[in-house]
Amino acid sequence: MAERSCRRNKPELLAPAGDLARCKTAIDFGADAVYIGGQHYSLRSRASNFTDEDIKEACAYAKSHGAAIHVTVNTIPHDGDLDGLYDYLKRLEEYGVTAVIAASPTVMRLCRKAAPSLQIHCSTQMSVTNAQAARFLQEELDIDRVVLARECTLEEVRAIAAECPVDTEVFIHGGMCVNYSGRCTLSNRMTKRDANRGGCAQSCRWQYRLFQGEEELTENREFFTMGSKDLCAAAYIRDLMEIGVTSFKIEGRMKTEYYVASIVSAYRHLIDALWQKGTLSEEEFIRYRKEILKAENRNTWDGFYQGDDAGSLIFHANSDVNVNHDYLGRVVSYENGSAVLLTRNPFEKGEEIEVLSPNKENRTFRIASMRNEDGEYLDVSRHPMRKITIQVPFAVCEGDLFRRNRI
Ligand code: SF4
Structure with a gap:
């Protein structure tokens, strides 16, 4: 890898957790912050979500380890979904939560009013892909951080971070949506489970046979899937550090405790090594990447960081799993x-x-x-x-x- 400095502020490593045990494990294995979901108002409602008592305990554990807790309040709420939200946001502030991750202007406005000390992070569900959108959200809704769309290229992240008046967060690892996150109704259509209210059945990963009328389009009667490869942005960590991205996020609130420990630990080592040395030899980088992939059971790709035309590479040729x-x-x-x-x-x-x-x-x-x-x-x-x-x-x-x- 070429010599180049990546010394700006050290980025936060932000891990997912579906329950208290996974939250503590993520912190133990090196996460600077963990994002969790309460029992309402959060996507991934099928992930074993946190009770108020759990959130309190997570905050206390995080505080005692110098870490932070972010809470997802990221459904696309209809009017009837807002009942009780004001009080919930107030309670999150009392418990010591650092930030809420929101995908709706209504939730952002309510949060500023109910719990002024909570940071507001704009969810990737809002698909921010340019600096003007980030600036608009900061000026109009007073957000503190924007979680960029996974569809941004590295050059777009660079431009947004340079012009953006708020902190930036990007995904570095985990599952991808083949649709823009939060703009998909496939699960709703196939299962009547609303992806934007926490019910995604991952219908894109199913195996289909395709027909145009009577004519079967899938060759040799092979199954067709829209299942995506998992993101592994290890090769871009150094560039993202150099750009000054505030937070590196790992996807996976449904993942196991083992997965969380393994991925967090591997990225912790990679980020620390890059932070300390500024650069890694090819051999060192391969070793760190290999460590990351030990917990993976799907094929991976570098994501959209590599450029717009990378979109076609997202798909699995098949739905093989590669447990190693x-x-x-x-x-x-x-x-x-x-x-x-x-x-x-x-x-x-x-x-x-x-x-x-x-x-x-x-x-x-x-x-x-x-x-x-x-x-x-x-x-x-x-x-x-x-x-x-x-x-x-x-x-x-x-x-x-x-x-x-x-x-
Ligand atoms: S069905 Fe697939 S593309 Fe649609 S929201 Fe779920 S994971 Fe994303």
Whole structure:
């Protein structure tokens, strides 16, 4: 990679969380901020959303770790959806939430009135792709940050950040909509679940056969899918830092605790390395990118950062999944060289295990010995949600995660 400085303000790493456990995990593994959804007014209503008590606890945990909580209030509300919103926004302010992510001018106006100290972040659902739109939102609705549309090219992000009077946030990883986010009614049509009120059934990822009247258009009766590749903008992190983007966002409030830990940790290491060194060798970059992709099970692409004509590259040629690592479980305790693992997937004695720990490089070891809850020695652990005691040749901590390379 060419020599160039990327030293402006260090960007925030913003992680998704569908529940309190995932929120704490994201913070433990290096997120500067976490975005969550309450039980109302949020897209992804099927993600296990936070009660008021959960939001309070998330804020307290974030505060004690120097992190921040953003709350999505990003449905496209109809009149009947606004009941109780004023009081909800007031409560979010009281709990110590830093920002709400909103997709409606009504919610933004209400938020300024109800909870003046809350930052207002304009959601990607508003599809901001130019500086004039950002300026309009800042002047008219007093927003603090604009989450840019995922469809922006790198040069468009550069122009908006240069001319924009508010902070900018961009997506760096995760699922993409084949339609502009929030401008899709495919799920509504196919399932009567409204994508813009939190009900997206991901109908774009289904497999279809296409007909024009009686004539089948799909060749050899192969299925057609609009499923998109996942974004992985690792190659653009340095440029985005140089541009001065305020926040790097990871998509995925429906994702597992393992995914959140793995992706957050990998980007944390990449951002810190770039921040410290300014540039990375090709070899170093490949190593960081490989780490990011260990948690991916879909094909990835660089997103629209690479230019307008990249749009055609978003589609999967098929809907194959590429799971390359298996999540084996989470450490619940460690003492005298033995870790107790709450298991998720089967594994065997003799296998090489990779350990993910907050603020540490990943470490590996081979399982020399393991026992079940009755103290019996095992060759194979077959079942999920069992507590298996495993000899580990280095200290691990509660919350560390074990995984195995399956390739
Ligand atoms: S159906 Fe697909 S394109 Fe439409 S909102 Fe859902 S994920 Fe996005």
